[in-house]
Structures are given as structure tokens and as C-alpha cells.
Amino acid sequence: MRIDIVTLFPELCDGFLSTSILGRARAKNLFEAHCHQIRDYTKNKQRQTDDYPYGGGCGMVLYAQPIADCLRAVADQCAQQGRAKPHVVFLTAAGQPYNEETARRLSSYESLALVCGHYEGIDQRVIDTFGDEEISIGDYVLTGGELASLVVADSVLRLQPGVLAEEKGYQDESYWDGLLEYPQFTRPEVWEGQAIPPVLLTGDHNKIDAWRGRQSRERTRQRRPDLYDQWCATHPITQIPRWKRTERAQLIKTDAQLDAAAKLFAEGCRTVCRDVCTEAGLAEYTPEAMRQRLEEERKAGWAFYLHTTSDTPDGMVGVCHKTGEIGHLFVTQSARGSGIGTKLLDFARKKLAEHARPWLAVLDVNTAAIGLYRRMGYLPDGVRNMYQPGVDVAFCKPCKEFVMRYQPQD
Ligand code: SAM
Numbered sequence: 001m002r003i004d005i006v007t008l009f010p011e012l013c014d015g016f017l018s019t020s021i022l023g024r025a026r027a028k029n030l031f032e033a034h035c036h037q038i039r040d041y042t043k044n045k046q047r048q049t050d051d052y053p054y055g056g057g058c059g060m061v062l063y064a065q066p067i068a069d070c071l072r073a074v075a076d077q078c079a080q081q082g083r084a085k086p087h088v089v090f091l092t093a094a095g096q097p098y099n100e101e102t103a104r105r106l107s108s109y110e111s112l113a114l115v116c117g118h119y120e121g122i123d124q125r126v127i128d129t130f131g132d133e134e135i136s137i138g139d140y141v142l143t144g145g146e147l148a149s150l151v152v153a154d155s156v157l158r159l160q161p162g163v164l165a166e167e168k169g170y171q172d173e174s175y176w177d178g179l180l181e182y183p184q185f186t187r188p189e190v191w192e193g194q195a196i197p198p199v200l201l202t203g204d205h206n207k208i209d210a211w212r213g214r215q216s217r218e219r220t221r222q223r224r225p226d227l228y229d230q231w232c233a234t235h236p237i238t239q240i241p242r243w244k245r246t247e248r249a250q251l252i253k254t255d256a257q258l259d260a261a262a263k264l265f266a267e268g269c270r271t272v273c274r275d276v277c278t279e280a281g282l283a284e285y286t287p288e289a290m291r292q293r294l295e296e297e298r299k300a301g302w303a304f305y306l307h308t309t310s311d312t313p314d315g316m317v318g319v320c321h322k323t324g325e326i327g328h329l330f331v332t333q334s335a336r337g338s339g340i341g342t343k344l345l346d347f348a349r350k351k352l353a354e355h356a357r358p359w360l361a362v363l364d365v366n367t368a369a370i371g372l373y374r375r376m377g378y379l380p381d382g383v384r385n386m387y388q389p390g391v392d393v394a395f396c397k398p399c400k401e402f403v404m405r406y407q408p409q410d
Contacts, residue, residue, distance in 0.1 A: 001109070001160050002032040002083060004074045005149050006067060007116040008049060010035035016150050017157075025163040033153070036074065041066035050119055059120030067115060067126045078111045086111035089152065090127045091145035095134030100175035102135065103155040114152055116145030178231040180223060182215035214337045221367055228367070232374040236409070240346045241339035244309070249317075249347055252294075252304040260313035261306050261328075262291035268330030272366045273394075276387070281394025294318075294328075303351070304328065307344055309335065317344040324355030329369070341369075345376055349406060359405040361385075370404070378404035 005013045013035040017026060026033055039047050043065065050060035071088060078086050087109040096102075106112055115122070115131075127134065137148045158164055174181040185196040199211045221228040252258055269285040294304060301322040307315030314335035318328040326348045331340045352358045361384050362369050385401040387394075 001107070001157070002034070002078065002081070002086075002111045003153050003157065004086060004111070004113040005033070005035045005116065005146075005153065006038060006070050006074070006113060007035060007144075007146055007149065008038050008118050009116075009144070009146050010037045012146055013116075013150060013153075017153065021163065022154065022157055025157070025160070028162070030162045031157055031160050033157075034074075034077075036070050038062070038066045038070055041069040041073070053120060057120070061120050062117060062122045064123040064126035064129075067122065068130060071113060071115070071126075071130050074113050084110045086113040088113045088115065088130050088132050090115045090117070090122065090131045090134045091137070091148035091152070092117060092121065092127070092134045093136050093141045095136040097139075098135050098137045098152065100155070103152070104159060106152065107156045107159040112156065114145075114149035116149050118144040175227075178227060178234065179216045179220045180227070182212040182219070217371070218368075221371060225367060228371060229374075232371045235375060236377065237342060237372075237375045241342060243343060246310045247307065247340075247343075249305045249307045249315075249344065252306050252316075257306050257313075258291060258294060258304075259287070261304055261316045262287040262294060264313065264316045264330045264332060265290040265294065265328055267332065268328070271333070272363060272369075276363070276365050276397045276399045277394050278389075278396045281396075284394065302327070305344070305347070305351075307331075307340055309340075315340045315344050317348045319348050319351045319358075321352065321354070324352055324358045326352065326358050326360040329360070341372055342376065345372065357405050357407065359403055361401050361403055364400045364402060370402075373404045377406055377408045379407045381405040381407075 003017075007013055014033075017023070017033045017035070025031060039049050042049055042063070048063075049066055050062050053059065053061045071086075075085055078084065087106070089106070089112065091114060135148070135152060137151045142148060159170060161167075164170055170176060172181065185200060189196055189201070197211065199207055202208065217228070217231075220231065250257070252261055266285045266287045266289070269290070270282050273282060273285070294302075297318070297320075298304065300320075302318050302320045304316060304318045306313055307317070313332075315331040316328060317326065317330075319326055326345070329341060329344055329348070331338075331344075349358050359381065360373065360378065362373065364370075381403045383400050384403050387399050387401070389395045389397060
């Protein structure tokens with residue numbers, strides 16, 4: 001790949017591209033980089049590159065002509081090398097937001113020219129004539145396009161073969177698969193009293209990968225719900241994890257089973273509602289109250305199943321054959337992340353085989369459950385309840401209860 005940067009500060013850009021990982025890769029000719037001084041292409045005696053804006057206003061605007069001539073020279077050099085015409089990107093605060101997907105797209109061009117503005121910007125006519133696209137690196141304004149062009153160059157060049165030691169180096173990183181990266185740790189094993197997560201010392205790569213995957217999803221869900229939502233929509237669960245020999249899901253018949261389910265139900269409600277309910281509201285989720293509710297719902301046609309691992313209750317789910325509703329899917333805190341929720345949701349849907357489109361209700365704050373439902377083929381299908389503090393005394397924040405309906409992609 002060849003990268004050309006068109007700038008008033010070529011030394012600044014060149015220095016960066018000659019340093020560290022990119023510098024070593026450049027020295028090995030893994031890519032070619034050229035930084036061009038816009039001033040060298042001026043045609044006036046003073047070698048002036050900018051002028052006042054037409055229509056008035058503060059600041060100066062870069063002339064079209066020197067940038068146009070510089071880009072023509074770059075195109076000629078590429079042609080002489082037998083390369084394709086460069087893809088021209090203008091770095092502007094008003095451009096399209098930049099992300100890893102754009103980096104990957106730009107990395108596939110044989111030649112890329114990055115044009116840096118300065119002062120108030122660049123005469124729009126040269127952007128319209130030469131630009132293939134305008135990119136902004138974020139919702140803030142820099143004094144010049146140099147840092148922005150280097151951000152683009154760095155993120156694009158590290159994707160070139162051989163620049164990073166291993167391809168896996170970038171494939172595991174944040175944004176590659178639409179998720180943020182899991183946390184990283186290095187020596188010492190205990191630093192200022194903080195030990196690293198024990199799984200990383202097991203040497204069991206399946207376990208480590210599974211832990212990292214969970215961390216990645218959880219971080220993305222908490223820090224970037226927008227990315228998580230997109231990821232869930234594009235990563236359906238197509239393979240249900242296998243039931244282990246020690247796992248069972250049994251129809252709740254005995255008092256002991258009902259007590260265990262009521263405990264799970266109470267714990268689940270307190271966890272889901274901890275950010276939206278008042279202390280008094282949360283205190284109402286007692287095993288006794290939840291048991292009463294389960295008994296009433298059973299009379300109304302619900303069937304509940306208790307999941308156990310080695311005879312220890314660690315999950316539950318309910319189905320209503322009359323309405324096709326799935327409900328009360330809860331997994332104990334310690335068993336979360338082990339696939340029990342996925343298995344129970346699949347199990348419940350299969351129990352409702354007479355309903356083509358079973359459905360469930362979920363609070364908008366329960367983003368973990370929404371993510372699972374989405375990945376299992378359930379899509380939002382309206383709002384069932386809206387809770388308002390003051391009106392609904394148990395709530396301290398407004399929240400909604402969505403309906404999600406099973407809608408497999410045929
Ligand atoms: N007047 C411009 C505006 O309001 O959009 C800002 C010009 S800025 C002070 C000068 C130059 O910095 C721009 O021409 C552009 O090349 C660069 N620049 C500033 N912010 C940027 C961003 N967020 N992304 C990419 N380039 C940026």
C-alpha cells in the first residue's frame with residue numbers, strides 16, 4: 001500500500017510514520033508513505049497557502065490550487081509506479097464519522113491520499129473535485145488535519161500484512177468483531193493486592209477464550225449499548241450449547257421445587273430491578289411473595305420448570321400454553337455465563353410447540369436478557385407496560401416493559 005499525506009506540516013507526519021511499529025514496517029517496505037508540503041505547490045511569490053473567506057467571517061481558508069496540483073502530482077507518481085489512482089480522503093470536522101469498519105475498507109486501497117486542512121478549512125471546490133470522501137475522527141474540532149490523518153494512517157497501515165507480528169493481533173482487538181476487547185493483564189500476578197482473574201492461569205485455552213468472550217460482551221453491553229445492540233442483531237445464536245449429563249430441567253411439582261424457584265425468582269427480580277426500583281420496592285421481592293405469585297400463576301395456566309446442575313437449583317423458566325408467553329427466565333448469579341439461560345429459553349420455546357411465535361416481556365433495563373433474546377430470534381413487538389416513579393411507587397426511575405416475539409429469519 002502507498003499512503004500520501006498532503007499537509008502544511010509534512011515533517012510532523014513523517015516523524016510519526018517513521019516511529020515504532022509503523023517505522024519498522026516502513027523500513028521493511030511493508031508500505032510506502034510520502035508526506036507532501038502544500039506550500040511547494042503554490043504559484044504566488046509569497047508562497048501563500050490561504051486567504052480570507054468569501055462572505056466574511058473569522059480565520060483563513062486554504063486555497064484550492066496548491067492542493068489540487070499536489071494531488072495531481074501524487075496521481076502521476078502512482079501512475080508511474082503502475083498503481084491505481086489514489087483514493088482521496090479529506091479530513092474534515094464535518095466528515096463522516098470514522099470507525100474500524102472504515103479503516104478496514106480503506107486498507108484495501110492500493111493508494112490512499114489523505115488531505116489535511118488547517119485554519120478554517122479548505123476551499124470546498126477542491127474537496128468536491130478531488131475528494132472521494134470526507135472523514136471526521138470524532139465530534140470535536142482540531143486545529144489541523146494532521147492528527148486526524150495520522151489516526152487514519154495508523155489504523156489503516158496496522159492492517160497491512162506483516163505490519164503487526166500476527167494477524168490475530170488485530171482480529172482479537174476492540175471493534176474487529178463489533179465488540180470491545182476483554183481486559184488484559186501482565187506480570188506481576190498480584191499487583192498492589194490485586195490478583196489477576198484465576199482463569200488466566202489455568203492454561204486451558206477453551207476456558208480462557210470463553211472467559212474473554214464473556215468479558216468482551218459484558219463490557220460492550222455496559223459501555224457501548226449501541227454497539228452491543230448491533231452485535232446482537234448480527235450474531236444470532238444458531239447452536240444451542242449441549243446439556244451436560246449433570247443438568248436437568250424438571251416440571252415443578254413439589255413444595256421444595258417451588259421454594260427453590262421462588263428464591264431464584266426473588267433474586268432475579270432484585271437484580272433486574274436494582275437500578276429502577278426504590279429500596280422499599282426491592283424489599284417486596286421476597287421468596288415468600290414470589291412463591292405466592294408462582295402459585296397464582298400456576299392456577300392461571302402457567303407451568304414452571306426448575307433447572308438443576310448436580311441437583312443444585314440454578315435456573316428456572318415458565319411457559320403459558322394458553323397465551324404462548326415465556327416468563328420468569330432466571331439463572332443464579334453464580335451460574336450466569338454458563339449457557340443455562342440459552343438452553344432454558346430454547347427448552348421453553350420447544351415446550352410451546354403449538355405456538356409459532358411465542359413471546360416474552362422484558363424490562364428495557366435488562367439489556368443482558370434483551371441481548372440473549374435478540375440473538376435467539378426474538379424481536380421487539382410493542383410495549384406492554386410503562387412504569388413512572390410517583391405513579392408506580394416501587395419505581396424510582398421510569399422504565400418500559402417490552403414485548404419480544406420469536407421471529408426466526410426464514
Ligand atoms: N471550520 C471547520 C469546521 O467548523 O468544521 C474546522 C476547521 S479545523 C479548525 C481545521 C482543520 O482541522 C480542518 O480543515 C480539518 O482538516 C481538521 N480537523 C478538525 N477537526 C477534525 C476532525 N474532528 N476530524 C478530522 N479533521 C479535523
